[in-house]
Amino acid sequence: MCRRPESEKALPEGKGRQWLRRKQRQALLRWAAWSGCPLTYRRCMAVASVGRGASCHAVARALECATSTVVGAVRRYRDGGRQALRDRRGSNGRSKVDERFRERLVRVLAGTPEDWGWCRPTWTRELLCQELARRGLVRVSVATMGRTLASLGARLKVAKPIVECPWPGWRRRRRLLELRCLEAYGPPKEPFLHVDEVDIHLNPKVGRDWCLPW
Secondary structure (H helix, E strand, O other), X not given: OOOOOHHHHOOOOOOOOOOOOHHHHHHHHHHHHHHOOHHHHHHHHXXXXXXXXXXXXXXXXXXXXXXXXXXHHHHHHHHXXXXXXXXXXXXXXXXXXXXXXXXXXXXXHOOOHHHHOOOOOOOOHHHHHHHHHHOOOOOOOHHHHHHHHHHOOOEEEEOXXXXXXXXXXXXXXXXXXXXXXXXXXXXXXXXXXXXXXXXXXXXXXXXXXXXXXX
């Protein structure tokens, strides 16, 4: 007896009419695995489940998708066979995001928006789309930019605000000594307040920024 693949064992069973034989379901699932497309595989899983007798609602719950997705997959299979279950975006033409686009995006993420003339310290997906379009590349949508950032491993992170003194070490130490002497030997009528005791924000608030993993 031929053993069923693991994917078919997980299919929901129903009491409806089985209009796909077992060998047909196995062949459909093997073809879906060879396609290499997860969306095509999910559509084939939906067709195999409904062809096994399960309802569209039960299949949608098992595959964690909308019922309309299952109904559409079954309709496409009945009209055009398994070839109709392929991802139709394959005929959309050449992809906008190529290796050159990725290299430019990595180069842009290595700096800050202020380095390229923008009046904000952190990157957003919208701003990245505008910057790459300004560099002569194709204009992409915000969703496409998000998928490209995810493929590069970029994450939204909050940077630690660090302020470095522009003075040399000797000058900074001399100034600190003057302040300590002023605190120790200053007139009692003149209060001495530290920065953290006064509601003064010397550093701007730093928001989330897109950062590369390296």
